Amino acid sequence: MLKTFDDMQKTSNANVDATVHSFEGATKATQAIATEVADYTKRSFESATKTMENLLGAKSPDKAFEVQSEYARAAYEDCVSHASKLGQLYTDLAKEAFRPYQSFVAK
Numbered sequence: 001m002l003k004t005f006d007d008m009q010k011t012s013n014a015n016v017d018a019t020v021h022s023f024e025g026a027t028k029a030t031q032a033i034a035t036e037v038a039d040y041t042k043r044s045f046e047s048a049t050k051t052m053e054n055l056l057g058a059k060s061p062d063k064a065f066e067v068q069s070e071y072a073r074a075a076y077e078d079c080v081s082h083a084s085k086l087g088q089l090y091t092d093l094a095k096e097a098f099r100p101y102q103s104f105v106a107k
Contacts, residue, residue: 029093
């Protein structure tokens, strides 16, 4: 009986340790995601502001169209890059969150 209680206590302690480590990994990954989102938001705002200034300073409709086209291209490329990076960060989050539990699966 004592052997079984000890095994249960070891398993319980291992579960608590895995949960704590899971939260630590998830917290770091979540911070990376928040940082990326904040950086993207800042870049987007600055780019839109610069584009608006350039549009207001355009001397002709052709120049305004050129400024708008360049903005649309750059915004699209930045959005695709951002989505790709976020996808990788969310994958990393899932890996970090479940890494401490891998030993339980192996058992």
